[in-house]
Every structure is written in structure tokens, then in C-alpha cells.
Amino acid sequence: MTDLERPRGGVPAPKDWTYAPAPEARDVVTLADRYGHFVGGEWIEAEETYTTISPATEEPLAEIGQATPAEVERAVAAARDAYDDGWSTISPSERAKYLFRIARILQERSREFAVLESLNGGKPIKESRDVDLPLAAAHFFYYAGWADKLEYAFPNQRPRPIGVAGQIIPWNFPLLMLAWKIAPALAAGNTVVLKPAETTPLTALLFCDVLRQAELPAGVVNIVTGDGATGAAIVKAEGVDKVAFTGSTEVGKAIQRELAGTGKKLTLELGGKAANIIFDDAALDQAVEGIVNGIYFNQGHVCCAGSRLLVQESIYEPVVDKLKRRLATLRVGDPLDKNTDVGAINSKQQLEKIQELVAVGEEEGAEIYQPPCRVPEKGYWFVPTVFTNVAQSYRIAQEEIFGPVLSILTFRTPDEAVEKANNTPYGLSAGVWTEKGSRILWMAERLRAGVVWANTYNRFDPSSPFGGYKESGFGREGGRHGLEPYLQLDDSEAFGG
Amino acid sequence: MSRLPVKKTYKLFIGGAFPRSESGRTYEAEGQNVARASRKDVRDAVRAARGALPKWAGMTAYNRGQVLYRIAEMVEARAAEFADLCSGRDEVERTIDRVVWYAGWADKFAQVIGSSNPVAGPYFNFTVPEPTGVVATLAPDEPPLLGLVSRVAPALTGGNAVVVVASETRPLAAIELAEALATSDVPGGVVNILTGNRAELAPWLAAHMDVNAIDIAGADGIAPELERAAADNVKRVVRGRADAQSPWEIAAFMELKTVWHPVGR
Amino acid sequence: MAQAPVLPRGFELPLEPRLPRIGSVDAVALEERAASLAKRSIKREAKVFALELAIRMIDLTTLEGQDTPGKVAALASKAIRPDPTHADIPSVAAVCVYPNLVPTAVARVRETGVKVASVATAFPSGQSPLDAKLEEVRWVVEQGADEVDMVIDRGAFLSGRYAKVYDEIVRVKDASSSAHLKVILEVAELGTYDNVRRASLLAMAAGADFIKTSTGKLPGAATLPVTLCMLEAIRDVYEETGRMVGMKPAGGIRQAKQAVQYLVQLHETLGVEWLTPDLYRIGASSLLNDVLMQLRKERTGVYQSGDYFTLD
Incomplete structure (x- = not known):
């Protein structure tokens, strides 16, 4: 690196910074x-x-x-x-x-x-x-x-x-x-x-x-x-x-x-199989947080989880790169530790269902990514997972997995995004990320879902009606x-x- | 020698056109041969309704109100004919007034049914009603005109497209209505009217995976069977009353959509 | 003769769809993310690690009209040995002073590893002619400053004359020769996170070694969300070009707990590679003593009194 590219000094960075356990009593x-x-x-x-x-x-x-x-x-x-x-x-x-x-x-x-x-x-x-x-x-x-x-x-x-x-x-x-x-x-x-x-x-x-x-x-x-x-x-x-x-x-x-x-x-x-739609003008870092919150919140055990990520093709690479990097910072483990981001899968039965559908996704030809991450030996755990190269016809793009598993698909135009988002028997929720106000409302009008989160995801409030369309x-x-x-x-x- | 009148052939009303039943069947009702629709006619009617839905639902509410008002005008113009086909002049007038009443709701019910929601956070949050989609309506037998219109009008006001099975014993008013609709401004396919054997047709509608809601006002004894079939795609089941007139009737055919957006610089 | 250079590719609107794109920032989501990271519970050895690191990252600062050689000398001593009773407590990264006090500071910290940073370019407003700013920069570097903390011309930035801002940074970078350039955006005057992001990318494109939040002369200086916003811009530049730019939040960081929150945010946004004073500084004055107190509390297990820590 040239002098311009790297500040002088030469104090080496540490190899890691492990947070000490912080269990809630x-x-x-x-x-x-x-x-x-x-x-x-x-x-x-x-x-x-x-x-x-x-x-x-x-x-x-x-x-x-x-x-x-x-x-x-x-x-x-x-x-x-x-x-x-x-x-x-x-x-x-x-x-x-x-x-x-x-x-x-x-x-x-x-x-x-x-x-x-x-x-x-x-x-x-x-x-x-x-x-x-x-x-x-x-x-x-x-x-x-x-x-x-x-x-x-x-x-x-x-x-x-x-x-x-x-x-x-x-x-x-x-x-x-x-x-x-x-x-x-x-x-x-x-x-x-x-x-x-x-x-x-x-x-x-x-x-x-x-x-x-x-x-x-x-x-x-x-x-x-x-x-x-x-x-x-x-x-x-x-x-x-x-x-x-x-x-x-x-x-x-x-x-x-x-x-x-x-x-x-x-x-x-x-149930639901919500589309979380990212346009190329979205505030990307916040959209990535929204994707993470959309599918890894509560281990993905959320009926309105943003389990289908629809990314505009022009920003597919940066979004996927950012998402993968972000996944590596998720802390999976003891639910009672205050620093845990992703806890345990709720039951053995649910874990088996997730494992089964993830295996199907791999067989169907989707590409799986899981960040390096150690999980405890006892208990029910599933590492946050992303599938790329997913086609609309794959089971992982159609069926509710109800786990920390995201399927990524692409689209080119707003019309295509709406068409793909609505192409499901479900209609509980949807997410839209774009900085363009008129497009947010245009999308919100067309998405067949009971809750539309625009530039946010998985927000709840007692004053806000929640419930689905269709199945x-x-x-x-x-x-x-x-x-x-x-x-x-x-x-x-x-x-x- | 008196003139022999030219008798009308009573047909179905699907996608804005008047086809015979694809089955070629008719049955006799009120002294006339009336088309007896088949399951394939049900299929075609649902397809027509689905096709007509985006335009109708996407129309401005003001415009939809005007189209509904135009229906009232067309019925008024045929008031005499309608009076012969139902219980009489009074029923026709009440029908017209009911349509006018709903026409006036088209651009208002969202303000009554919707809301903006004061969530605890930096978000603007609002709830709007949207049409549920394709509605199957089993019109009550009586009154033959007002009953059908009372069930169909609120669904239409909300922006839904409708497939209605007319009274089996008194279908002529429904067909007359189809002719009024065809000459009104209602886009083809928004209202589809089938005549025939209700017990034969209703189960196909109840089980149809592309029908979003079913109004079982005229289901008589087969309601439980229809409700069971409706569960296949979690259909909304509306137990409508023949004489109801209220904005909540519109609400019964609406979905509620809640939209969140952050409020920030 | 000042001449506006051509802006770097990808800076003006969407010439280049890939990063670093200008992009935009959603304020609510950014603030939520920052708040969520601030809730990390850092305990025991992880906390001691953070507190010691924080000391090594501090730019111990005095920027007052009443600064004197005596004051600066005392500050420099504190910078070298923050806790005279505990020799194992590291020195801070640098002392940060006004230009006139650079010679005093340089004389005091010689051979200690502690650097001297000087604010320049008509700090804090930046409202002087370019030639005067460049002259000031050259002078502080001649006097031995290792680092130059410049301010951007907010007047130019807010009136849309980005090329002028860019050009000025390029010229200052040139004038500061081997000294290390920190570019102060003065975020409180920029009004939106979008502007903060834009100014961050612009400063990095123009050659900043560090980007820095604030002069400390205004209320609403460094905050966790605005720092996160800048870290994300740094990350985008790194991902696109491989270049590692440093970050310096300054102003309003007074408590050890805050310092730990800033470091957690840094750690989880840019990764462990940025956990070095080469790439992260905290501009502060009263923070140091609070960190020292917390460290001693961690070591002794008892809560501390300010009477046992020197005021300089």
C-alpha cells in the first residue's frame, strides 16, 4: 500500500475481541x-x-x-x-x-x-x-x-x-x-x-x-x-x-x-412467505439490517418473517456481500446471554423441519451460505443461513420454513417485484426498501399483504392492525x-x- | 290477428357478454327457459372476474362511485320492466335507492374503516381497506332483485369483482339486471351473473382456489358444506343478510392493509 | 491557481452502479442499529481490553482561547503517563492543540510515542481564504505536528460546491506532506445523515487518512449514529478499493461506558482490523479520567473517587 492508503504508526490490531459471557440472572x-x-x-x-x-x-x-x-x-x-x-x-x-x-x-x-x-x-x-x-x-x-x-x-x-x-x-x-x-x-x-x-x-x-x-x-x-x-x-x-x-x-x-x-x-x-424487496436506490446498510431483522429475528420463527429476499439485479452483488459479512457478526448461542443475537430453535421437531427444507434447497440447486459459527452441542441450533441462486419454483421459495433461512431471488423492474412478491398463496406481510417516496406507495398499493413495512421490517405496535390476506x-x-x-x-x- | 311477440332467450352474463351455458342446458323458471350454468361456466366467470379486477379495484373511488350511480340510472330507466320481474315497483325503487346509497359510499368508506395508527416510535402508520378480490355471491331467493343487489352492491363499492348465482326460482330480474349493467359503465367481468341450479354451482365456487370470499346469503341448507369447502384456501365467508344496508357490509368484503414508514430526516 | 479537479468516478450521481455509490441513509434505521449495538453487555476481561484500547486511542485535546504553554505541557504529561501510579497504563495516542501550542506540545512528547495533532485551516469555522489555510497547515507541520485536523468548508458544502470542498482537501493533504490528515466534517452543521455520508465519501476520495465528526465547538458533536454512518462509508470505500481509512469521533464522549459503546460499534461494523489507534481515535479530554477510574474499579473491585486521579 502507498503512504496515502495506509496511515503511519504501525500499532497492530489485536487478533480478536471476545466478549465475556454476560448471562442474565x-x-x-x-x-x-x-x-x-x-x-x-x-x-x-x-x-x-x-x-x-x-x-x-x-x-x-x-x-x-x-x-x-x-x-x-x-x-x-x-x-x-x-x-x-x-x-x-x-x-x-x-x-x-x-x-x-x-x-x-x-x-x-x-x-x-x-x-x-x-x-x-x-x-x-x-x-x-x-x-x-x-x-x-x-x-x-x-x-x-x-x-x-x-x-x-x-x-x-x-x-x-x-x-x-x-x-x-x-x-x-x-x-x-x-x-x-x-x-x-x-x-x-x-x-x-x-x-x-x-x-x-x-x-x-x-x-x-x-x-x-x-x-x-x-x-x-x-x-x-x-x-x-x-x-x-x-x-x-x-x-x-x-x-x-x-x-x-x-x-x-x-x-x-x-x-x-x-x-x-x-x-x-x-403462515406467511413474505417478500422483502430491495430496490437499487435503497439505503443499503439499513436495508441489510432490515433483511437481518426480517429473517433472523427470533430465529426466523416469525409468521411475517421476510423469508424471500427480492433484490434488484443491479445491486445483487453488494447486497449479498454486505449481508454475508453481516451474518458473520451474528452471535448465536445461549439465549440468556445479553449479547446473543440468535438463540435456540424452539423444538426438536422444528429443527428437523428446518433441516429437511434446507436439504431440499440444496438438492434443488440453490447455493447455501452459512457463516463460520460454533453452536453448543446440547440443545437445538441452526446456523443463520442464506440461499442464493434460488428460483421462484423452488420449495424453499414457496414453503414457510419458520427458521433462520433466507432465500434470495432477483428482479429487474417494480412490476416484476410485485408479481414475484404476490406469487404465493400467503399474504401476511411484505417489505419494501427504496428512497423513492412515490415508488413506496405504488408498491404498498400493489402488494397483497396485510402489513407492508417500507424501509423497516418486523415492527409491531398495539395500535397497529396485524393480519393477513389470502391463506x-x-x-x-x-x-x-x-x-x-x-x-x-x-x-x-x-x-x- | 294479434302479433306474436319475439321472446327473449335468457342467457348468462360473463365477462360483459351474454353466452349460453357451455353445457347447452336450460331450465324452466318463471315460465321461461333460463340458461342452466355448469361448473365450466363457473370457471369462466371466475376467470372473467379475476381479469376485470385490477382495473376496477385500481379505479379512483370517485370514478367507481360514478359507475355505481350509473347503474342506478340504468335500472331507473327500466323500472317498469323490473317491476314485472320482482315484487313490484316498490322493490325496484328500493333497489335503485340502495345503489345510489352505496354509490355515495365509494369515496367515503375508507375514511370510516381505515385509520392512522399512533405507534410508539418514529413511524408513520396507516391502515387502508382494500378489496379482497373475487367475491362469489349466492343471491337470496327473495326479494329477487333487491336481495341480489343488496349483496352485490357493497362488494362492488369496495372494488371487488363478483360472480353471482341468481335466485334459482326467480332468475329473470337478475338477467334483466345484467342487461342494465351491460349498458352501464361497469367494465365487463366486474359483475358476472349465473343462473341455474344453486346446489350444483355453489360448491364449485366455494371450493374455487381463485375466489377470495363467498357470500352465502342464499345458501339455504348447504351452508355448512360450502363453509367447509371454503376453508381450502381460507376463503372469507360472509353470512350476508338480504336486506342489509350499511357501510359495514362494504367492510365485510375488504382486507385491511397496514403500512409502516419511518419518519426521519 | 486553484482549479476544481474532476470528481472521482462514482462520486457524482449514478455513473457507476457499484460502490462506493453515494447512496443514502435511513435515519430511523441507522439510529435503531446504533442503539441496538449500544446495548451490548461488555464485562470483565472484555471490558478491561476495551478500556485500555480506548486510552491508546484517545487524542487528548485542549482547544481553548485560554490555552497556555503551561496548560499544554501539563496535558502532554498526562498524555504520556495517564496514571502516574500505574506504569502499565498505556499512553494516549496524541495530544491535540491549536497551532500556536504545537511547539510546546512537540517539545514535551518527543521520543515518547505520543503524537502531536494540530487543528488547522481556520478551525473551527473554516471561513478563511484557502491560501491562509494552506499557510497554516504548512506552518504546523514545520513545527513538528504529526497530524493535521482540518475542517471542511461547510459553507461550500451546503451550497452544493462540492468541487471546492474536494479541491481544498486535496490541497491541504498536499500541504501537510507527511503529516497525517484528519478531515473534520462538523456533522452538526450538515443537517442530515445523507450529507454526512456524502461528505465522508468526498473527504476519503480527496485523500483523508481519517474522517472526524466534529470540532467539539458545537453542541451535538459525536453521536453513535453519526459515527456509525461514517463507519459505513469507510466500509464501502474499503470494500471497493481496499483502502483503510480511519475514524475519529470527537466531542461529547466523556464516560468510559460511551467509549466502550463506540468500540463495540467499531468492532461490529469494520471488524477487529480497525481496533488500533492507527485507524481509530477518540477526540476527548475528560474521558481519560473516567476510563482510568473504571479500569481501577475493574482491578480493585471498588468504586473510585475523582480525588485519586489528576486533573490536568
Whole structure:
């Protein structure tokens, strides 16, 4: 190098700078050995149980109830009693105050919940601490304020509660999804039977203690745990008036079929295969951050993950180069370490699904890139992965992988980008990166997706409606629109009746 | 000797044209031979609706309102004919008024249904309603004109394209309406009207993977079967009422899209 | 005779689709990324490493109207031995002074490895004729300054006369001969990250060895996001040309914790190769004592008092 190219001095750079482990203290969490179901304000002993583990270490954490149909019926009956006994008729402003209380208690106990969420689900503590918990509390706070203002939200529609809501939530954002379900349901005056996901029941069970502290009337919220069979029992339970489900499209369809002809209300928040579209005039470094946040946030266990990257061909190389370099800085490992960027895969089953689809991608001819990275021996791990040379027809470009795996495709013109982005049965979300304002709006208008993130990705807020087009489901969660699925309204026969 | 009138052949209305059923079948209703559509006619109608959708959905709301208003004008002009084909003058007038009512909503409902959302961060965030796409409508049997129009008008107002199965027993008003539509400003394919055996046609629509929503107002006893089939592509199922008139009827055929954008220098 | 040179290829708008493209910067996403990096938890040996590195990267600075030879001599002594009671604490990288005080500083740091940096080019405004600026640069170099911290002509930049800004840097680079050139953008006056990026690329194209955020004379000097923005521009130049340009945030960095955040950002943006005073400096004055206090806390395990650290 010439003198101009390299400053003088000659102090050599170190070989590396290893960050010392920075684990979040685990002792804020106290677990019981065994949990039953929370029904009518009390714990009932579970007839059958299974073991829930930490996916990062495979360490058993607690014995969890596997609710039988009879136990589900009991929970539904408790919810019905609570509904009839006054929850549906107490003053809405009192209802609001319970929700405000819950929000505040969640804020106060957020460290405990965050640690437990990471322990049981495998997500990095920085995400449970900075995303899941603040948003969950905010969701309760937001809907608390709606409880006594429903007639302003739905003028001339005489808003009334529906009754008992059966709610089934996924394992990717356990407590946050609980908040998304319970907060609007209660604000609208319903009572709830909720089932957390099989692999991540612990924060929902800890939430029962929040309900106790908030002095919520018994039976207004009932939590039953278990696998898909328990979920099916909730869907089939006669006393359930409304079903809300977040999870796979396959199960969503089965629920829609099951409820056919029953007249029960249904909302579905299902899968996605979102396109994240990068134009050549995008703010590139920020776009690369958006790509990373879009697909590696929460190990890619995100229904709205930007799993298909569409890059304008003229900037394909710099984007891919920058992305690969950035991938090498991702810290994969102990979810409880405050510096971890990518945690553990949620379950063995999910890991196997990811491995299977990645193998298919390689067979199909896509080129795989994984940064050099050591992962722990115990537990379920998958290194952040990028596929280049992906064709629209490959399975990895079509199917939801639900893991830290990105497929990169190219496009040439805005029309082609729209065409490729929309060429999927899903329609949950999409991302657009361009500095041109008119093009952002042009794209936003044409993308068939319920959420369009322009020059950002994976942002959530309780006031912002979320939900899909097409096979990504129907109904919205968040915002004023998120109340609608939990209300009977005059002259409104929206999706799912 | 009195003059022998020239009788009309009642055909389907697909893509702005009046084809016979590809099956060549007819059935007798209200004393006339009416085309009896087949599954292939369903296929063609959905294809026509899908093709017509981008233009209709992409039209300005003001323009769409004008096109809807023009439908009211065309029905008014044929009021006498319509009166003979339904319960009478009163039903025709209510139909016209309903179309005018929805025409006025075209450029307003987004302001009622949409929102801007005060998110906690440096982002501008707004929610807009967009048409769900191709809507299959099973028109109620009664009233034959007002019932059909009550179900179709809100879907159209939102920018959807519609395939409607007319009342099986009282299809003539629907066909008369098709003729009014054909001479209005509604682009071909935006409204497609099929006549025939509803129990035969409805399952094809309910299961059709390119239909986004199904309004089962006139499904009678087969609603559960249709709802089950609708799950194959997570169709939106709308249990419409024959006499409803409200902006929420429009909302039932809309998707909500939320857009985020950072606010920065 | 000053003559505007032809701008380097790829600098003016899209002649060259590849990097370094001018590009643009999304403010919100940049700030979020910077905030996210600032949350890294750096503990124990990793923290000691960062604190010692921070000391070695400091340009210990005094730029006051009341600066005297006595003040500068004391500062230079502090620069050489920041902690008289602990000989293993390294020297800082340089002392940074006004031109008139360069001879004093040079005399004090001779043979110690500590460099002398002088601000020049009508610091801090840059609003003087070019010839006067060049004369000043030549003079400080003659007096023994190892490094020249120049300011860009923001008036020219903000009125779109980029060629004038570029030309001036080229001329100053030439005038500073073997001295090492840091180009101060004065980011607080540029108004947007887009401008910061543009000015960074322009300065690097014109031959800057370092780009530097601020004069320290304005509020809103160095921030994590603006530094990240400049690091990203440096990265683009490196990726395109292989040339490694240095970075110097200056102004407002007073606490050891901030210094660690800046180093984490550097580490995760440009990589470990940039973790050397050859390529990164922190312009600061009060920072040094806080770093010393934190280091001693790490070593002794007890919280420290300012009374045990010299004020210079």
C-alpha cells in the first residue's frame, strides 16, 4: 500500500475481541415442579402431563398438564360462569381498570417474564426483554383504554361481547401472543379459555399469577395446557362462542372446516412467505439490517418473517456481500446471554423441519451460505443461513420454513417485484426498501399483504392492525380493528360471521 | 290477428357478454327457459372476474362511485320492466335507492374503516381497506332483485369483482339486471351473473382456489358444506343478510392493509 | 491557481452502479442499529481490553482561547503517563492543540510515542481564504505536528460546491506532506445523515487518512449514529478499493461506558482490523479520567473517587 492508503504508526490490531459471557440472572424465576390447569381462578390437578424443556440445553423445566376434553369442558364452563356472573355486565370502566392493572404488573415483573420466556422458548434475552415484554404490557395498556369506549369505536353498531372466546396461540411469541388474544377479548367483555403452545407453556402459567395479583374475577381467564388435541377440544367445545387461532395454515384450515356451519366467529392468523424487496436506490446498510431483522429475528420463527429476499439485479452483488459479512457478526448461542443475537430453535421437531427444507434447497440447486459459527452441542441450533441462486419454483421459495433461512431471488423492474412478491398463496406481510417516496406507495398499493413495512421490517405496535390476506388468515389483531372479532355488532357480518 | 311477440332467450352474463351455458342446458323458471350454468361456466366467470379486477379495484373511488350511480340510472330507466320481474315497483325503487346509497359510499368508506395508527416510535402508520378480490355471491331467493343487489352492491363499492348465482326460482330480474349493467359503465367481468341450479354451482365456487370470499346469503341448507369447502384456501365467508344496508357490509368484503414508514430526516 | 479537479468516478450521481455509490441513509434505521449495538453487555476481561484500547486511542485535546504553554505541557504529561501510579497504563495516542501550542506540545512528547495533532485551516469555522489555510497547515507541520485536523468548508458544502470542498482537501493533504490528515466534517452543521455520508465519501476520495465528526465547538458533536454512518462509508470505500481509512469521533464522549459503546460499534461494523489507534481515535479530554477510574474499579473491585486521579 502507498503512504496515502495506509496511515503511519504501525500499532497492530489485536487478533480478536471476545466478549465475556454476560448471562442474565436466572434466579428471578421460580418454577414449580408440576403445573395443572388454571380454571375458575384456581389450579386444578392435571390428569395427564408431559415435560417442558429448555430448547437451548434440553434441560427439563417442569411437568405440564395435557388437558383432556373433560378438563377443557371444565375450563369452558368456568369461563361461561364468569361471563354470566358479571364480567359481561360490570361497568366497562371497571373492566378497563383490571386490564390497566395487568399491564402495570407485567411491566413490574418484566425481568422475570423475559428470563422465563427465553428459558422455555430459546429466544435471545435481548428480544424477550426489549420486544416481547414491553409489547405485551403495551397491548394490555392499549386495550384497557378501549374497554369503556367501544361505542365510539363502533358507532351505530351497538357493540356487545360475544361470550366465551377459545384462543390457541403459537410458540414463537408465547406471552406476546397471549396478550394479543386476551387483551382485546377482555376489553370487549368476553371471557377466555386460552391454550399456550405445547412447547412454551411457562409464561402463560406465570401469567396466572399476574391475574391473581390483579384480582381479576375468577374464571374470566382460564389457561389450559397441552398439544394439538387440547386445541381441538377447545375448537369443538360447544360453550365456546368464538375461536381465535394463531399458527400454521394447515391447522387454521382444519379449524375453519371444523367450525363450518356452527355460526361461531373465527379469526385466523396463519403462515406467511413474505417478500422483502430491495430496490437499487435503497439505503443499503439499513436495508441489510432490515433483511437481518426480517429473517433472523427470533430465529426466523416469525409468521411475517421476510423469508424471500427480492433484490434488484443491479445491486445483487453488494447486497449479498454486505449481508454475508453481516451474518458473520451474528452471535448465536445461549439465549440468556445479553449479547446473543440468535438463540435456540424452539423444538426438536422444528429443527428437523428446518433441516429437511434446507436439504431440499440444496438438492434443488440453490447455493447455501452459512457463516463460520460454533453452536453448543446440547440443545437445538441452526446456523443463520442464506440461499442464493434460488428460483421462484423452488420449495424453499414457496414453503414457510419458520427458521433462520433466507432465500434470495432477483428482479429487474417494480412490476416484476410485485408479481414475484404476490406469487404465493400467503399474504401476511411484505417489505419494501427504496428512497423513492412515490415508488413506496405504488408498491404498498400493489402488494397483497396485510402489513407492508417500507424501509423497516418486523415492527409491531398495539395500535397497529396485524393480519393477513389470502391463506395467511382473516381478521386483524391490534388497533381498533382488533376489537371487532370480539364483538357482536349490528349490521356487520364480517369474515367468519 | 294479434302479433306474436319475439321472446327473449335468457342467457348468462360473463365477462360483459351474454353466452349460453357451455353445457347447452336450460331450465324452466318463471315460465321461461333460463340458461342452466355448469361448473365450466363457473370457471369462466371466475376467470372473467379475476381479469376485470385490477382495473376496477385500481379505479379512483370517485370514478367507481360514478359507475355505481350509473347503474342506478340504468335500472331507473327500466323500472317498469323490473317491476314485472320482482315484487313490484316498490322493490325496484328500493333497489335503485340502495345503489345510489352505496354509490355515495365509494369515496367515503375508507375514511370510516381505515385509520392512522399512533405507534410508539418514529413511524408513520396507516391502515387502508382494500378489496379482497373475487367475491362469489349466492343471491337470496327473495326479494329477487333487491336481495341480489343488496349483496352485490357493497362488494362492488369496495372494488371487488363478483360472480353471482341468481335466485334459482326467480332468475329473470337478475338477467334483466345484467342487461342494465351491460349498458352501464361497469367494465365487463366486474359483475358476472349465473343462473341455474344453486346446489350444483355453489360448491364449485366455494371450493374455487381463485375466489377470495363467498357470500352465502342464499345458501339455504348447504351452508355448512360450502363453509367447509371454503376453508381450502381460507376463503372469507360472509353470512350476508338480504336486506342489509350499511357501510359495514362494504367492510365485510375488504382486507385491511397496514403500512409502516419511518419518519426521519 | 486553484482549479476544481474532476470528481472521482462514482462520486457524482449514478455513473457507476457499484460502490462506493453515494447512496443514502435511513435515519430511523441507522439510529435503531446504533442503539441496538449500544446495548451490548461488555464485562470483565472484555471490558478491561476495551478500556485500555480506548486510552491508546484517545487524542487528548485542549482547544481553548485560554490555552497556555503551561496548560499544554501539563496535558502532554498526562498524555504520556495517564496514571502516574500505574506504569502499565498505556499512553494516549496524541495530544491535540491549536497551532500556536504545537511547539510546546512537540517539545514535551518527543521520543515518547505520543503524537502531536494540530487543528488547522481556520478551525473551527473554516471561513478563511484557502491560501491562509494552506499557510497554516504548512506552518504546523514545520513545527513538528504529526497530524493535521482540518475542517471542511461547510459553507461550500451546503451550497452544493462540492468541487471546492474536494479541491481544498486535496490541497491541504498536499500541504501537510507527511503529516497525517484528519478531515473534520462538523456533522452538526450538515443537517442530515445523507450529507454526512456524502461528505465522508468526498473527504476519503480527496485523500483523508481519517474522517472526524466534529470540532467539539458545537453542541451535538459525536453521536453513535453519526459515527456509525461514517463507519459505513469507510466500509464501502474499503470494500471497493481496499483502502483503510480511519475514524475519529470527537466531542461529547466523556464516560468510559460511551467509549466502550463506540468500540463495540467499531468492532461490529469494520471488524477487529480497525481496533488500533492507527485507524481509530477518540477526540476527548475528560474521558481519560473516567476510563482510568473504571479500569481501577475493574482491578480493585471498588468504586473510585475523582480525588485519586489528576486533573490536568
